[in-house]
Amino acid sequence: MxxxxxxxxxxxxxxxxxxxxxxxxxxxxxxxxxxxxxxxxxxxxxxxxxxxxxxxxxxxxxxxxxxxxxxxxxxxxGRSPLELKTTEKLHNGSAFLIDYASRAAQRLQEMGERIPQEQFDRILTLVADPNRHIFVVGGRASGNIALLLSTHLKQIRSEVHHLPNDVEDWPYFLLAMRRNDVFIMFDFRRYQRDLVSLAEVVANNRKLSIILITDKWMSPIARHCDHIIALPSEIETAWDTLVCATAFVEALIVKVSEADWPSTRKRLEAWDQLRMVRPTQPLMEK
The missing domain is CATH 1.10.10.10 (Winged helix-like DNA-binding domain superfamily/Winged helix DNA-binding domain)
Known part of the structure; x- marks a missing residue:
């Protein structure tokens, strides 16, 4: 602890x-x-x-x-996979997959026991509020989890914005942020300096609610945040796991969709109708 x-x-x-x-x-x-x-x-x-x-x-x-x-x-x-490899616990190679799944399940159980339901509900209330615009960003690896969240949120509700990797594009999104909006940031060890700088700029200039999803060692972004979710990530190998981050995001997606299900259903129906549109003329063959 x-x-x-x-x-x-x-x-x-x-x-x-x-x-x-x-x-x-x-x-x-x-x-x-x-x-x-x-x-x-x-x-x-x-x-x-x-x-x-x-x-x-x-x-x-x-x-x-x-x-x-x-x-x-x-x-x-600040430990890298090279350093973590030196303390890796060796496991039975013939049953590695089932052993790894067992350790992942233990991390998920730990997350469920350590994250208070009240904390989850506070974040849910912010993300489900249709009057708040949602901005999402992640790091080099955690960006995939951020994309999972923003992709589903876009189907559930409007005004969801995913910040791209190119920092030169960030001012566009910063200028669009309003005081009551929500900024969800993902950052796991080894933490990214550009994300820490981004959090400081947002906290000092845009004054919106910042939610950080990180690991137990706590990204430096934490000093600028209103809400912090610290997730288990160690799994006794050279590589930390994002299984808890994925599960947390999936749980959030489910509950945001249920917060106003009639509205969600209407949006999903419209989304599917547009998604199923096909060209009336066949595409020309090359």
Missing amino acids: TVRETIWRESANFTASGRKIGNAILADYPFGALRTIQELAERTGVSAPSITRFVSKIGFAGYQEFQRQLIAELRES
């Missing part, structure tokens, strides 16, 4: 000063807690001993051990 998850888990038991510390750490995670204890105390308006008690309450022997854990998480967030 990451420090972030630990703080979330223990938040109901915090004192008023503990909530201040926890909120400050989460607001700029993990960098907010990589400063000295005196700097963090100044920033939060609580005493250094209160911070020591806080880190002890969440399971650390002291502030240095707390920071070592944060630094370890940062290192993990």
Whole structure:
């Protein structure tokens, strides 16, 4: 469990000063807690001993051990397949597929247990609101998951916009964003600097709701977001899995379509009618 998850888990038991510390750490995670204890105390308006008690309450022997854990998480967030290969757990080659499927199922179970239904419902409410335009973007690999989401949303509702890979095209979409709109961003380790910069621009200039779908090490985009979904991605091989991201997106698609099913049905019927249109004249043969 990451420090972030630990703080979330223990938040109901915090004192008023503990909530201040926890909120400050989460607001700029993990960098907010990589400063000295005196700097963090100044920033939060609580005493250094209160911070020591806080880190002890969440399971650390002291502030240095707390920071070592944060630094370890940062290192993990930058690990490449080459590095992950060195810690890969070998599995029975003759039954690899069934073993891999079992591990994927465990990750899905973990996602279901860790993502609160209330958090899913908040995101659903935003994405299903027909008065909000939806903008979607993903990274080099997660872009495929972003495309899965935007492709289905376009069939379900209007005003869904998928940002292309070319950053030179991004200003067009940024100018179209309105205050009440929704920006869904996908970013998994190793995180993309251009997406982090994009999130900062959107947060500072467009003021719309940003939803981040990431892994447990948390993309730096998190500091600019209103809603964060941290999904399991480790599967004990050199390659992280996007199975949980795919399942989360599919679940969201199902519930968005059901939020106003009469409207969805009408749009799907019209979509299918147009999709089935065929040319009246046969295409000329070459």
